[in-house]
Amino acid sequence: MINDEERQDTFEAQISEAAEHIGTSIESAREQTEVTGADEAAVGYEDGFTMKTVIGALFIGFIMMPGAMYMGLVAGQGLGPAAQWVTIVLFAEVARRSFKPLQRAEIYTLFYVAGGIAGAGGGAPGLSGGPFGGFVWWQYFVQSPQTQHVASQIPTWVVPHAGSPALIHRTFLDTAWLIPIGLLLMGEVLGRLNWIGGGYVLFRLTSDIERLPFPMAPIAAAGATALSEAGSKEESWRWQVFSVGTVIGLLFGSLYLFIPVVTGVMFSKPLMLLPIPFLDLTLNTEKLLPATPVSLVLDLGVVLTGFVIPFPIVVGSFIGAAVFQLFGNPILHSLGLLPTWKEGMSFITTSLSNTLDFWLSAGIGIGFAVGLIGLASVIHSAIKNKSKETKDRDRRILATPAGRGDFPMWVGLGMWLIATLGYITISRILVPGFPFLIILGFGLLWTPLISYVNARMVGLTGQTVSFPFLQQAVYIASGYKKVDIWFAPIPMNDLGTTAQRFREMELAKTRFTSIYKAELLMFPIILLASFLFWQFFWHTSQIPSAQYPFINRFWPLEANLRSIWLTANQSGEHNFLLKALKPWVIVGGSAATLVLYGICLAVGIPLLMFYGIIGGMQGNINGALPMFLGAMLGRHYFAKRFGPGRWTMYAPVLLAGFSCGVGLTGMAGIALALIAKSINYLPF
Numbered sequence: 199m200i201n202d203e204e205r206q207d208t209f210e211a212q213i214s215e216a217a218e219h220i221g222t223s224i225e226s227a228r229e230q231t232e233v234t235g236a237d238e239a240a241v242g243y244e245d246g247f248t249m250k251t252v253i254g255a256l257f258i259g260f261i262m263m264p265g266a267m268y269m270g271l272v273a274g275q276g277l278g279p280a281a282q283w284v285t286i287v288l289f290a291e292v293a294r295r296s297f298k299p300l301q302r303a304e305i306y307t308l309f310y311v312a313g314g315i316a317g318a319g320g321g322a323p324g325l326s327g328g329p330f331g332g333f334v335w336w337q338y339f340v341q342s343p344q345t346q347h348v349a350s351q352i353p354t355w356v357v358p359h360a361g362s363p364a365l366i367h368r369t370f371l372d373t374a375w376l377i378p379i380g381l382l383l384m385g386e387v388l389g390r391l392n393w394i395g396g397g398y399v400l401f402r403l404t405s406d407i408e409r410l411p412f413p414m415a416p417i418a419a420a421g422a423t424a425l426s427e428a429g430s431k432e433e434s435w436r437w438q439v440f441s442v443g444t445v446i447g448l449l450f451g452s453l454y455l456f457i458p459v460v461t462g463v464m465f466s467k468p469l470m471l472l473p474i475p476f477l478d479l480t481l482n483t484e485k486l487l488p489a490t491p492v493s494l495v496l497d498l499g500v501v502l503t504g505f506v507i508p509f510p511i512v513v514g515s516f517i518g519a520a521v522f523q524l525f526g527n528p529i530l531h532s533l534g535l536l537p538t539w540k541e542g543m544s545f546i547t548t549s550l551s552n553t554l555d556f557w558l559s560a561g562i563g564i565g566f567a568v569g570l571i572g573l574a575s576v577i578h579s580a581i582k583n584k585s586k587e588t589k590d591r592d593r594r595i596l597a598t599p600a601g602r603g604d605f606p607m608w609v610g611l612g613m614w615l616i617a618t619l620g621y622i623t624i625s626r627i628l629v630p631g632f633p634f635l636i637i638l639g640f641g642l643l644w645t646p647l648i649s650y651v652n653a654r655m656v657g658l659t660g661q662t663v664s665f666p667f668l669q670q671a672v673y674i675a676s677g678y679k680k681v682d683i684w685f686a687p688i689p690m691n692d693l694g695t696t697a698q699r700f701r702e703m704e705l706a707k708t709r710f711t712s713i714y715k716a717e718l719l720m721f722p723i724i725l726l727a728s729f730l731f732w733q734f735f736w737h738t739s740q741i742p743s744a745q746y747p748f749i750n751r752f753w754p755l756e757a758n759l760r761s762i763w764l765t766a767n768q769s770g771e772h773n774f775l776l777k778a779l780k781p782w783v784i785v786g787g788s789a790a791t792l793v794l795y796g797i798c799l800a801v802g803i804p805l806l807m808f809y810g811i812i813g814g815m816q817g818n819i820n821g822a823l824p825m826f827l828g829a830m831l832g833r834h835y836f837a838k839r840f841g842p843g844r845w846t847m848y849a850p851v852l853l854a855g856f857s858c859g860v861g862l863t864g865m866a867g868i869a870l871a872l873i874a875k876s877i878n879y880l881p882f
Contacts, residue, residue: 246307246712259723267327271746328728395613397696410657440855447859459867489531504828505849514810516826563787603710621689641689652694
């Protein structure tokens with residue numbers, strides 16, 4: 199057995215090893231901003247919000263957002279990285295040829311705006327494209343066969359009832375949408391106050407005061423730094439690697455996205471040369487691997503992602519998926535623990551039956567154990583660091599670097615408190631019968647606690663922890679029987695990851711005020727573009743339908759799962775969820791996870807591999823296998839050919855270029871599809 203001091207030393211050593219793998223260490227990450235006073239002023243922060251940012255936001259919102267929507271409908275993925283890179287490359291080249299090259303802060307702000315607009319989602323599974331995408335999901339949900347037993351109980355402040363003219367005519371221009379849209383607007387405002395205020399306070403506590411390294415932040419900030427230096431001779435390799443990735447993306451995207459998107463408009467069913475989202479092999483392997491969902495993702499982007507993600511995480515994910523899903527499910531079936539599965543079930547139905555029979559309970563236990571591990575690590579580290587405090591601590595609480603764009607911490611606390619009280623008030627009005635003390639506890643006690651824990655976890659390891667299904671368990675234990683509680687905006691938020699956004703801005707030398715102004719700009723653009731384009735898509739054709747392969751296949755499964763949750767707090771024979779929860783499996787999952795964590799510490803297995811194994815245990819082999827192949831190819835071929843250091847720099851740029859190429863082909867196909875839809879919709 200090892201004592202607590204040795205365990206903590208091992209923990210910190212693993213963090214250092216993981217940070218070194220991604221090109222930084224705790225010391226080097228911290229040293230990048232280990233300057234105060236005059237030194238900080240000498241380095242200087244720049245305002246990234248300029249007229250170029252405004253034009254870029256309009257370009258993304260009204261040119262690229264519809265592409266992100268369509269790609270979500272067809273392939274279950276947005277334009278995220280493609281939108282960011284295409285926008286930055288386009289604006290950088292135009293600016294360079296105008297002899298006004300973009301500054302690093304401008305590039306980072308554009309990068310942030312592009313990701314925020316193109317990747318904005320409204321809670322719809324697999325979709326991006328702004329908050330109105332959530333309404334498109336709810337209109338399907340309330341009308342789907344899977345929810346007929348609870349559809350009449352879904353409140354109209356979420357979505358109009360099935361049979362409403364607003365749903366029959368597929369339009370948002372109906373008075374039935376006034377209350378849902380009003381709540382949406384309030385939620386968007388409160389959400390921004392919440393993350394900006396709470397995230398800033400957490401950043402000050404963990405970065406400025408506790409000096410945590412945030413090992414993943416330099417990677418996110420490196421894009422802006424690299425592009426701002428791309429015009430120099432020394433950095434010309436970036437454009438070559440980016441161009442190679444773009445060509446690969448153009449070729450692959452033509453097969454994977456362009457042909458299905460275009461043929462989906464021309465014919466009743468799209469022509470897919472490569473199955474979207476995966477190739478289902480469950481029926482072919484059910485004799486050898488009973489009760490095992492087997493499929494293969496044929497997306498080359500997953501392979502290239504394996505080049506970039508830290509190797510221990512990829513290996514851990516593959517081991518977890520192979521051991522516990524590919525070979526573990528047949529063992530569970532032979533023990534009688536997966537009784538619902540029958541021969542002839544597809545990948546989706548097999549996954550659903552296994553989830554209800556075993557993995558839902560196991561996942562709760564696993565997540566609870568991981569949460570305990572993270573909480574214990576944070577407490578132990580805080581106690582240890584407290585003994586190392588110096589007189590500078592009190593000074594760091596008040597002192598901030600000149601020009602960084604800080605505001606007093608009490609302002610951040612006030613913004614968070616206003617947002618939290620707003621959520622509490624709205625929830626109280628919408629669900630007056632639900633115990634008010636629970637709402638207060640979630641907003642004023644649980645949210646600050648889990649946010650601080652995860653802010654420190656992200657600051658130390660780049661990972662987060664959670665206590666799965668805690669909210670659902672509280673709802674069930676409360677005795678409240680109505681369905682409306684599942685839709686109320688209860689203030690149970692985890693703001694831990696938002697602290698890293700401020701750390702990224704700090705590393706990119708971008709004033710925090712740039713992002714505040716960018717959020718004010720993004721707010722109306724996202725709402726207007728989301729409303730216009732989702733109104734167009736939904737009004738011209740039913741969603742989902744055969745034209746949209748991804749959601750046509752996955753939304754029925756998602757509707758089935760969510761309908762089960764809606765009855766979780768109701769007693770009776772139809773309460774499938776309570777039957778699916780098996781206490782002994784939950785306890786066993788927690789115990790097994792804690793034992794695995796102890797083995798990893800004792801043997802010296804990297805901490806990131808442990809988290810990878812945990813993720814793979816509840817994942818599927820379909821994505822873990824190609825990502826593992828990519829990681830092995832990068833480590834044992836490309837790293838040897840180009841050198842480990844150079845390949846580490848090449849890989850993210852290559853992936854960014856690939857995303858750009860796929861995004862361009864997707865955008866081209868989407869443009870043709872939108873033109874065709876517009877022509878077909880015209881009355882002449």
